[in-house]
Amino acid sequence: MGHNHNHNHQVQGKNLLFSILLNVVITLAQVIGGIISGSLALLSDALHNFSDVLSLVFSYVAHKLSRKKASLDQTFGLKRAELIAAFVNASTLIIVAFILIYGAIERLIHPHEIESELVIWLALLGIVVNGFSVLLLKKDADKNLNMKSAYLHLLTDMLASVAVLVGGLLMLFYQIYWIDSVMTLLIAIYLIVVGIDLLKKATKMLMLFTPEEINLKELIKEVHKIKGVNKLHHIHVWHLNEEELHLEAHLDCSEDIKMSEFNIVLHQIEDLLLEKFGINHINIQPEFKKEDPKDYIVQD
Template identity: 60%
Template structure:
């Protein structure tokens, strides 16, 4: 691991830890305020914040474990920990959204008179706190599924708090008590959209699916066009984590070449795969006149 990457990883972990502490404070404040004011919306926002705390803790632990060294019985180390965390977090986003939709419908048809001043101040506190956390994770979310899921948790919670604040202001000045239910419903729909996208991506990685931007037939055609190569077959391509893309395949050669000649050809293959497809972990099994299945995809 490069020094720059190590420093970035350490910074991300510190940002996560700070966000955890901040969201614990927000959650406790909103729970107390929700009971004191009688606001269901504030309690729902507190529940949402609580799930943020859980997801951030999962993300933090995953980030810590993902940097641990490999061992003889864990040859990949914990490199998939962050993908698992992203999967759990995205699934929880969808569950939270369904709960919010249910509660918003109930609250819409049965609005309660609440202490709007307390709602306004505590929702504003949540907006500031989550806003700080969102800014801390803004940069790293683009390169890390785990941090991306944590980021969207915080972003959607900040938007939910904006809805609660708007509802509080309308209740205070206009006596409109159903508006926060409508806003919460819309935010929950957005939550499902974001959560499903993250769920789909992390699920694909965990299931070892070929990345959607990789065309296997294109790779095979390009490798088969190289001198001395007869057939590339039994191909597997999968993503281990955010930065490692693996390929393993068998290659049937036209001639019974020497090991040194194979190494020369292998360097060419590696250059093509890295520069054209971003595949940075490559395992090739050389063959000559071997009687086996020559299909590109072979079920092991």
């Protein structure tokens, strides 16, 4: 059995807390402004911002739980909490999108005049606040799916505010009030696209799929080049979380070697898998002419 620990970027949660506070402020402002102005796009943006507050809180709690130490009852700790948060947040993005679509279609059928100046000012506020939050989380989003889910909520909010601003300007200067509903529809479509992509990634990790970046056939080919290796089989490769990529397998040795000699082979395998494939947790069962299936993938 071998374990290589290679945790690069440690995500910090303090930026999430600040983003939560900013989004609480802007949500309240947009709800009040949307009611006063009659803007559906602004109320839609407020609804999305409110979902962001919930999502950010959920992401923050999951982040804290994922740092909990392993115990006898929780041998992996709670490291997969962030994957669950990413899954839930992606789902809420899609749900919110369909709520927006329903409201936009209803408003297209029954349009009414909107106080465009208030819409413009609150849209500008949304762009500034969400833009700042996006910058705060950008670095963590590149390394962590949970943070990326929170980041995408904020990014789509910023884009939504840009769309609301454009709509507000068109309403102010050209009295094109239906643009409010069209902008809402565009926001919703974008939410569905990014939400489905994030949902697929989170689902694959939760279901322990082989990571897309791992070419299993190439991995097997490289391991088989190591002296003393006969066949790697019963292979499983999966993400425990963003930072930990695991491999477990049976290794049929070419000779009946001592454990001290197997340790040398194991060390070579560990180095290869870490350097070439980024796998930092390795669990290998050594065998010699054991009577069992030798297929690469075996249903346990």
